[in-house]
Amino acid sequence: MTRVGVLGPGGVGGVVAARLARAGHEVVIVAAERTAATIAARGLHFTGPEWSWEGALEARSSLVEPVDVLVIATKAMDLPTALQRVPSGLLGGTVVVPLLNGVDHVPYLRAMLPGVEVVASSISVEATRHRPGVVEQVSGFCDVGVSLAGGGGQRWAGLAEEAGCAVTTFPDDATVLWRKLSFLAPLALLTTSAGAPIGEAIRLQPGAVGPIVAEATTAAAAFGVRVDPDAIEQRLRALPEGMQSSMLKDLIGGRAVELDAIAGPVIRALGSDRAPATVGAVRAILGREAPS
Numbered sequence: 128m129t130r131v132g133v134l135g136p137g138g139v140g141g142v143v144a145a146r147l148a149r150a151g152h153e154v155v156i157v158a159a160e161r162t163a164a165t166i167a168a169r170g171l172h173f174t175g176p177e178w179s180w181e182g183a184l185e186a187r188s189s190l191v192e193p194v195d196v197l198v199i200a201t202k203a204m205d206l207p208t209a210l211q212r213v214p215s216g217l218l219g220g221t222v223v224v225p226l227l228n229g230v231d232h233v234p235y236l237r238a239m240l241p242g243v244e245v246v247a248s249s250i251s252v253e254a255t256r257h258r259p260g261v262v263e264q265v266s267g268f269c270d271v272g273v274s275l276a277g278g279g280g281q282r283w284a285g286l287a288e289e290a291g292c293a294v295t296t297f298p299d300d301a302t303v304l305w306r307k308l309s310f311l312a313p314l315a316l317l318t319t320s321a322g323a324p325i326g327e328a329i330r331l332q333p334g335a336v337g338p339i340v341a342e343a344t345t346a347a348a349a350f351g352v353r354v355d356p357d358a359i360e361q362r363l364r365a366l367p368e369g370m371q372s373s374m375l376k377d378l379i380g381g382r383a384v385e386l387d388a389i390a391g392p393v394i395r396a397l398g399s400d401r402a403p404a405t406v407g408a409v410r411a412i413l414g415r416e417a418p419s
């Protein structure tokens with residue numbers, strides 16, 4: 128049995144916590160005071176397309192004892208504040224696994240937690256937190272990418288498999304992070320700039336799909352990661368019409384969107400002149416966010 132901390136028990140964190148607890152691991156939730164108190168009192172409730180799970184979990188507003196693995200699943204902009212709940216002195220032997228979308232959180236965590244192993248990992252799962260302690264996996268897939276660049280990757284890959292996710296390992300960090308981002312950035316930016324699920328977003332902006340994909344895959348290539356733009360475009364067009372990105376759900380829900388974490392790496396890699404479709408989508412999203 129592995130003792131796993133989950134910092135940020137929202138959609139992704141809640142789904143991972145429930146899947147690991149169901150697989151027999153000891154899960155401790157680290158969350159904001161109210162959320163931690165709610166989960167400590169009422170447990171965690173998970174529903175998914177194939178099974179449901181509910182159970183009592185240790186839940187605290189800060190980590191007080193070491194864990195073997197610490198999964199981090201906050202939004203990118205909440206990461207610095209949330210990290211204050213985890214004393215770095217407890218992380219000496221811990222494998223830290225951030226599951227955020229984007230690429231910049233990995234070097235950030237390594238800088239903030241010197242000497243601690245931070246594994247580059249990605250998760251593709253459609254997860255929603257309905258309210259504190261109540262989470263749903265909306266569709267069937269749970270695909271985890273893991274970098275084996277450091278020793279802890281293998282340990283996390285084994286846990287993710289026990290949690291019932293499909294795991295793919297890669298030899299380096301950049302491939303894990305940019306393979307996810309080169310698909311996610313076009314999906315998130317197309318849907319959120321249109322304010323619509325992917326089917327309608329593509330119909331509304333037929334000329335945007337190719338350029339936005341080309342920019343994301345060119346940015347990946349700048350980090351040595353080769354991703355076929357045609358394959359990404361085909362994947363986007365094959366998605367269920369009504370599929371939303373978590374960024375679109377955040378916009379609709381009136382929450383902050385992870386624009387810098389998701390569009391920022393593409394714009395910074397290429398420069399704004401070579402990323403006009405990405406910059407245009409960001410401008411459209413900022414316009415939608417603006418108070419009327």
Ligand SMILES: NC(=O)C1=CN([C@@H]2O[C@H](COP(=O)(O)OP(=O)(O)OC[C@H]3O[C@@H](n4cnc5c(N)ncnc54)[C@H](OP(=O)(O)O)[C@@H]3O)[C@@H](O)[C@H]2O)C=CC1
Nearest residue numbers: 135136137138139159162201205209227228253254256373
């Ligand atoms: N949702 C999805 O389908 C997917 C999301 N991702 C990525 O995963 C990451 C998490 O997204 P998602 O699960 O949707 O986000 P949610 O908003 O559902 O969950 C974020 C969690 O972080 C917690 N949190 C925020 N601030 C703090 C803090 N200061 N201290 C402790 N906890 C804090 C929230 O707490 P509280 O509950 O108290 O509000 C919440 O539980 C993002 O980077 C996202 O892009 C990746 C794949 C799929």
Ligand SMILES: CC(C)(CO)C(=O)C(=O)O
Nearest residue numbers: 250251252253372373374
């Ligand atoms: C597309 C999806 C659901 C895949 O995991 C995702 O990562 C997101 O919307 O943030």
